[in-house]
Amino acid sequence: MQDWGLARTLKPGYRALFYGPPGTGKTLTATLIGQAAQVDVYRIDLSMVVSKYIGETEKNLARVFDQAQSRRWVLFFDEADALFGKRNSNNQSANDQHANQEIAYLLQRVEDFPGTVILASNLRSNIDEAFARRFQSMIYFPLPDAEQRLRLWRGMLAPQRLSAEVKLDEIAERYELSGGAIANVLRYAALLALRRHSEQISAAELRQGLVKELRKEGRTL
Structure with a gap:
């Protein structure tokens, strides 16, 4: 910015949008960026920031931005469309104006923040276009392919915890799931195994976990 003279035309800071289906690693990636840069990542808790009272949301956000600037935080807005959603151009009510x-x-x-701001959203189309034009990076997080799913399945659980009848390669090939969904399946299946005092997850228990997770998304086996 200084040596190249870019400070005259460019604002400091960097703004990125992570978008894609839930459970594909957007939050994890923001955390890893903080680790790599050796800075803290501050996740904005929308429930603590947004207020129904006029002016309060702005005050809450001002405090966050001021602290982040002095402490070199990376600001991470998860489910950002709740705060950065499309504006109502009709202004039909006081609520819309607010x-x-x-x-x-x-x-x-x-735009004025001199540090790094990362927004995460499930759908790019939910973000107001005025914001979209100001991102330096817009990165799509797709669902993992079959090979990546197999790596996720194998990486989340030690092989000795799975019954020999479980065929992870077939499961990874057949069921299109995000990393977060795979974790949910394994958690549920592990609880079932522990309930019957077993040291291993059976194929039936893994199937029950898959049924439960797919049902959330309106899908069936």
Whole structure:
């Protein structure tokens, strides 16, 4: 910025959007970026920031941005569309006007923040276009392919905890799941195994976990 003279035309800071299906590693990646850069990643808790009272959301966010700037935090907005969603151009009500004011304030603070801001959203289309134009990076997190799913299955559980009848390569090939969904399946199946005092997850228990997880997404085996 200084040596190349870019400070005259470019604002400091870096803004990135991570978007893609749930459970594909957006939050994990933000954490790993913080580790690699040796800085803290501050995850914005929307329930603690957003207020129904006019002006309170802006005050809460101002405190977060001010602290982040002085402490060199990476700001991470998870489920960012709740705060950075599309504005209502009709302004039909006081609530719409209030929401638009909050978004405009956020837009200005994000643009002026001299550090790194990462937004995560399940759908890129949910983010207001005024924000989208200001991202330096927009990175899509796809669902893992069969090979990646197999690595996830094998990486999450020691092989001795699986019954010999379990064929992870077939499961990985057949069921399109995110890393987060695979973790949920294994958690549920492990609890079933522990309930029957077993040291291994059976194929039937893994199947029950798959049924439960796919049902959340409106799918069946």
